[in-house]
Amino acid sequence: MKTVIVTYKTILRNKRLTTILSIILCILVFAGLSIAGFTISEKGLRTDLEERNLSPDACHIFGTDWLGRDMLTRIVKGLNLSLKIGLIAAGISTMIAVMLGLCSALFGGMVDFVIIWMIDLFMSLPHLVFLVLISFAAGGGAKGVVIGVAVTHWPALARVIRAEVLQLMNTEYIQIASKLGQSNTGIMTHHLLPHIVPQFLVGMILLFPHAILHEAGLSFIGMGLSPHTPAIGIILSESMRHLSTGYWWLAVIPGACLLFMVKLFDILGENIRDWVNPKILRG
Amino acid sequence: MLEGRNLSFRYHPKKDWILKNISLTVSPGQVIGLKGMSGEGKTTLGKIMAGYLRPDSGFIQVDKYPLPKKGVSPVQMIFQHPELSVNPKWRIHKILSEGIAGNQTLLMDEFGLSPSFLNRYPHELSGGELQRIVIGRSLGKDTRYLIADEITAMLDAITQAQIWHTIMTSIKKRNIGVLAISHDENLLNRICDDCLHIRDLNN
Ligand SMILES: Nc1ncnc2c1ncn2[C@@H]1O[C@H](COP(=O)(O)OP(=O)(O)OP(=O)(O)O)[C@@H](O)[C@H]1O
Ligand SMILES: [Mg+2]
Numbered sequence: 001m002k003t004v005i006v007t008y009k010t011i012l013r014n015k016r017l018t019t020i021l022s023i024i025l026c027i028l029v030f031a032g033l034s035i036a037g038f039t040i041s042e043k044g045l046r047t048d049l050e051e052r053n054l055s056p057d058a059c060h061i062f063g064t065d066w067l068g069r070d071m072l073t074r075i076v077k078g079l080n081l082s083l084k085i086g087l088i089a090a091g092i093s094t095m096i097a098v099m100l101g102l103c104s105a106l107f108g109g110m111v112d113f114v115i116i117w118m119i120d121l122f123m124s125l126p127h128l129v130f131l132v133l134i135s136f137a138a139g140g141g142a143k144g145v146v147i148g149v150a151v152t153h154w155p156a157l158a159r160v161i162r163a164e165v166l167q168l169m170n171t172e173y174i175q176i177a178s179k180l181g182q183s184n185t186g187i188m189t190h191h192l193l194p195h196i197v198p199q200f201l202v203g204m205i206l207l208f209p210h211a212i213l214h215e216a217g218l219s220f221i222g223m224g225l226s227p228h229t230p231a232i233g234i235i236l237s238e239s240m241r242h243l244s245t246g247y248w249w250l251a252v253i254p255g256a257c258l259l260f261m262v263k264l265f266d267i268l269g270e271n272i273r274d275w276v277n278p279k280i281l282r283g
Numbered sequence: 284m285l286e287g288r289n290l291s292f293r294y295h296p297k298k299d300w301i302l303k304n305i306s307l308t309v310s311p312g313q314v315i316g317l318k319g320m321s322g323e324g325k326t327t328l329g330k331i332m333a334g335y336l337r338p339d340s341g342f343i344q345v346d347k348y349p350l351p352k353k354g355v356s357p358v359q360m361i362f363q364h365p366e367l368s369v370n371p372k373w374r375i376h377k378i379l380s381e382g383i384a385g386n387q388t389l390l391m392d393e394f395g396l397s398p399s400f401l402n403r404y405p406h407e408l409s410g411g412e413l414q415r416i417v418i419g420r421s422l423g424k425d426t427r428y429l430i431a432d433e434i435t436a437m438l439d440a441i442t443q444a445q446i447w448h449t450i451m452t453s454i455k456k457r458n459i460g461v462l463a464i465s466h467d468e469n470l471l472n473r474i475c476d477d478c479l480h481i482r483d484l485n486n
Pocket of ligand 1: 321324
């Protein structure tokens, strides 16, 4: 017993270990969610008018909606869709950020000027308005959401990467590398890229919650995914009509699940940041 | 011969000249000392001689040719803080491989370091050990001249003596010329063929 308490204490004190544990925990939850999304039967999505508006019970633990569809199935499918769209949007956005950040720092001059100007422009405009406009212009639907989120979310990360690369280029060891005969591309692949990979990963994971929330938001106001898709935003906007009639589970449970997933990504991102930057922990 | 001719330099057009019309030469195998008060421009002159900074006027030549703009330079500079001169995320063997194509174990031997260090990270070596790695890295086959800027200033007297002893044998073997920058008159008197004061060079 005593040893158990002691190990528990050392785990708590060893921040690095708790960091790694929470990362593993988050990844397990996401893996579980994806597996559930693949294996859960489509039966729950069928309308069954005899089972309308059932409150949560043993058979339907998240209840059913006004068409008799199983809410658990809809939520699992919806979260998986969010996950997929979030991954694509955050991935594209991160790519844009890395490319522009690198170009800005490496080429300087006019290139730098134009990129900085674009960053400032995107950051000064109201986010949501821009998002709605772009996804509308891109044709709406899943494609519109992905493009809208990807195009509006790169500036902050691009700025971080530009600053990081500029600072690296001025370090003694990179200047020495060039005097030792390393080419610019060699310096970029061997010194710069490995250094910004952590930034890149953390930036991408922290973009996830944004992408997911914006997707849900756009779908909620009817600008995003089509009403037939099992998406969290659609579920939430449908439930609005039924809130006043006392069917609380239609809104509360999907809302809580969305919040839970977003928070989990946030925790994952912060923990990976701590993990790749152990100095912050020590100091 | 490493030759700096009529070098002038200032960091900003509105600021005072830091170097004014300085000329100096280092021959192969020769060790030239450079001393001076803090802030008189020794590091600046070293960086110009090694091609890290471009002079506002004057030029640098190695055996009558200008320093190459790209590729490996025949003039290598070693700085005061070895921990800034290496990528902190690389192991020693990778750090060395940037400057040394050949056998690293031989080089470790030459510098009195255990070959087991090759697998360590920079923060796992002492300052003196890491500075030896940095010096070793700069002794690639194309290196003809070294600019050593206060490279042992942060070390104790014994380590300082050991490192300079190794450098002296290594450069004699390779016929490399050295410009040694230091505050330490005793050190310079011991190692240098000729000792210059930057104030006497400035016109
Ligand atoms: N990057 C820089 N930008 C502007 N001024 C600089 C820069 N680096 C050095 N200086 C200035 O140039 C002068 C010469 O600096 P330098 O580092 O060459 O002196 P030093 O002789 O090496 O001094 P020390 O013995 O303290 O190392 C100093 O007055 C310093 O303030
Ligand atoms: Mg100096």
